[in-house]
Amino acid sequence: MSADFTLHESALDISTLRAPLAHAQAGAYASFEGWVRNHHVGRAVTGLHYEAYAALAEAEGAKVIAEARTRFEIIDLRCAHRIGDLAIGDLAVWVGVTAAHRDAAFAACRYVIDEIKSRVPIWKHERYAEGDATWLHPQP
Amino acid sequence: MSVAVTVLYFASLRERAGKSQETYRSTAIDLAGLYEELAAQHALGWPRTQLRVAVDGAFVDWHQPLREGSEIAFIPPVSGG
Numbered sequence: 593m594s595a596d597f598t599l600h601e602s603a604l605d606i607s608t609l610r611a612p613l614a615h616a617q618a619g620a621y622a623s624f625e626g627w628v629r630n631h632h633v634g635r636a637v638t639g640l641h642y643e644a645y646a647a648l649a650e651a652e653g654a655k656v657i658a659e660a661r662t663r664f665e666i667i668d669l670r671c672a673h674r675i676g677d678l679a680i681g682d683l684a685v686w687v688g689v690t691a692a693h694r695d696a697a698f699a700a701c702r703y704v705i706d707e708i709k710s711r712v713p714i715w716k717h718e719r720y721a722e723g724d725a726t727w728l729h730p731q732p
Numbered sequence: 733m734s735v736a737v738t739v740l741y742f743a744s745l746r747e748r749a750g751k752s753q754e755t756y757r758s759t760a761i762d763l764a765g766l767y768e769e770l771a772a773q774h775a776l777g778w779p780r781t782q783l784r785v786a787v788d789g790a791f792v793d794w795h796q797p798l799r800e801g802s803e804i805a806f807i808p809p810v811s812g813g
Contacts, residue, residue: 643743644812645742648791708812712812727744727747732809
């Protein structure tokens with residue numbers, strides 16, 4: 593059985609990721625996919641690189657998912673995040689949730705992606721069309 | 733009395749420090765003091781209040797004392813997702 597939160601150095605495969613979420617009691621499956629877009633604050637983006645403090649990212653990601661399991665009436669939940677070099681259109685992060693009913697599935701999915709973005713030590717390095725690149729460190 | 737620790741740097745802090753990790757000997761009384769020493773030495777540029785700190789893979793308080801042989805990471809604002 594795979595961990596609830598995982599880091600991946602190669603492309604994410606959604607059918608593989610969602611397979612363990614299937615349960616006979618589940619009436620709802622909600623997912624979120626974060627994709628690499630070609631613009632940021634008006635600048636043309638050509639690609640990006642994600643760096644993680646892997647040990648802490650895996651621990652903090654697992655903590656986020658454990659919180660979601662206690663807060664929402666869900667059956668199962670996973671999150672996978674890419675690290676390394678990504679191209680425009682690549683899947684950067686995936687969250688999948690199953691529940692008996694849709695409200696809990698949507699709510700847990702939203703909670704997990706919001707907490708992952710604000711707490712888990714992963715950093716985005718964006719490359720721009722002009723040839724420069726920068727680390728993104730958004731202030732809370 | 734000084735303590736030897738391993739310090740990890742990530743993202744823009746890694747670029748400022750010019751290295752991803754180092755062994756460092758410090759007499760600082762706590763992690764906050766260690767950060768002030770290293771920020772001055774490497775011109776890290778970040779005010780400590782905008783960072784978090786982790787020891788041996790867990791977030792901790794800045795006022796925790798240094799422990800011999802521990803692995804310390806300063807965590808700038810994150811941008812995953």
